[in-house]
Amino acid sequence: MSDLLERLRGRGWRMTAQRRVVAEVLDGEHVHLTADEVHSRAVAKLPEISRATVYNTLGELVSLGEVLEVSTDQRAKRYDPNAHQPHHHLVCARCGAIRDVHPVGNPLADLPDSERFGFTVSDVEVTYRGVCPNCAAA
Amino acid sequence: MSDLLERLRGRGWRMTAQRRVVAEVLDGEHVHLTADEVHSRAVAKLPEISRATVYNTLGELVSLGEVLEVSTDQRAKRYDPNAHQPHHHLVCARCGAIRDVHPVGNPLADLPDSERFGFTVSDVEVTYRGVCPNCAAA
């Protein structure tokens, strides 16, 4: 994720300890934390960071296109650092585990003109739901 | 929607003025109201209906499979009475307008085994995003 910090600095992002910590928390594969989870983990590294800053920073990262906002449950938004490779999500209906997945084909092409109601359609978001191996075993 | 009332009564649903009003509000095509919108419209017909009852009733309708819960924005849940015909949603990114759409093919089949991570996948939810004709004109 140091590439991220480099990219952001290059874009004129003022670097602060708080922003660095938030970026560090959002590193990894299949990471889909809520704002609150990001805040908890950030506090572990930098105890005086405030909730507002975490929200601000997450919002900025989303605007910059470095992080995606996904809503796989209808509770809190989750933040996905894997923004540079298009993907969809597979969610466990029991425990809420989330995996990034890559379906074949382009779902956008599956919506016929007759079903577009004159909209200019630019994006599609797919959420698969099922039961993960852990929950199936239990 | 009187069929709905019949079906519910047949399933042992106790009929009350409040439940009737909520069911009436949820009648029509391309209806995707939030709980709060349902409440406002219900109050117009039955001023003393409470917020808790609207939430309760919506929850019951969802459990009974008569209404779907959809989350096209990450604010409030919306309730879709078109539960008996499988469909997906097309959302205007500017004004939030929602249409029911029917893509060709089965998106479930587009997720290869290698991308299922051992999950038992049972359902898929697709949200198309774009700009509606009204907003494009403005």
Next chain:
DNA sequence: CACTTACTTTGGACAATGTCTAATTCGAGC
């Protein structure tokens, strides 16, 4: 028709998530 009982409704307190603001602090260029 009146009774009874279990199911529903109600209002308000509470919880979770997110937004906003004014005052303070701080990064980084000169």
Next chain:
DNA sequence: GCTCGAATTAGACATTGTCCAAAGTAAGTG
């Protein structure tokens, strides 16, 4: 080092949803 605009902070506030105990009511029974 300064300076200044940008970032951070604490906490109030807003929105959406849940929970509970008390009161009300639908509908079967006799």
